[in-house]
Amino acid sequence: MPDGALTAVVDDTIWTLDRPVWFSGVRMRARTTVVRLEDGSLLLHTPAPPTDALAEQLRALGPVRWLLVPNCWHHLGTPAAAARFPEARVVGPASALDRNKALRIDVDIHDARFGELVPELEALPLRGVPFWDETVLYHRPTQTLLGADIVLCACAKDHWTLRYAARLTGFYERVRVPPDARKKIPDRTAAARSIRAMLERPAQRLIVGHAEVIEEGWRDGLARAWRLEGVEV
Template sequence: MLQQIAPNLWHVQHTFSTLGIGISARMTVVRFADGRLWLHSPVPMSAPLREQLAALGEVAFIVAPNKVHHLFAGDAAKAFPNAVLYGARGLANKRPGLRNLQTLTDTVPPAWAADLDLVFAEGFPFANETVFYHKASRTVIMTDLCQWWTGDLNLPAKLYAGVTGVRARLGVPRTIRAGVRDPAAFAGSARKILAWPFDRVIVAHDAIVDSGAHAQVARAFACFTEKY
């Protein structure tokens, strides 16, 4: 269930298996200054989770931040029919059944601007991920661009994380690097992210880095920023 990370910032993890690989994914919840809730990368909406969210405030925004993390966006929209659903560029074509989907752009929606900033990750069309910055908690919220598979993983997950370079520390997985089509543009986006004065980074798979986060993200992105 929901666990608090910082004031007005929570997360919940969802575990599943793909091809025998045990995977943990995360939904992050931000409560805006006006009390409305913003859900990033929804997980399955169980009845207890819906109750916990309702106790925190009104779910006003649901975000599918890239073209991979969208499986439960429709379920979340049904659970909270008054919320506005936002999705990655190209997601509307991939998921035409997502009704009233608003496409994320380079500009922060006005209703979010007091609480969040964003950077669209250029040069990675497979995912078209948008990265967010929660100003009040000085937290970067990512999905797949950086990963760190921690904890007690099953053997296939350990092997996968080791091969992709994200078992021992935060990094850009080799699978992501291989999908970058414009490294210079991606490096430019990484520099914009690093310009934020953040102390914490939350990634979907599966770490929350509370100490030395800026330096660790800089090191992760160095495979691009030091070359392009």
């Protein structure tokens, strides 16, 4: 994908940017999602380290006001994005601070104040999986769920290293819970309540960090993936 190329998902409201990252010996696509809020400002979900080209595209869309860290792993690009967009407020879980000393959090994602500041977004925390401490967002105007690691799915577009790993661990062309978290769900009852809350939202699509945008059949895919890990939803 060309450097800094944004792809429209919902016209004039949601765009995505995929970039390659190496993780545990495989090259994955990591996604930043850009949401234009009703006041015209932008929220960057899982910010990428902004190149000049990306910063120019973003400023053409609107002022960047929010940088969102969705869990305690998707934080690496946020310090650079915060330096590029100093007027933006950083939202995320306090648990991410232990993993990145360069990170700052202005609003804790578990604080009800975030919903008051950005009322078009509903925060849906994934309970029972402290390994991630993830919060999924429901964007009401576009009926879109925004996640990070709750599921993943590799396909022919991915690097051969990821395709190989995905075939071995069951997520090639199949929506699954990531392999590194499958044994790290200490409270399946709490996780089930959280996933059910997501399934109940009238969403048209699910956008996550490491898969194509999931539209048709997203509910079945999400529910099936978690049932395979013993989470009864």
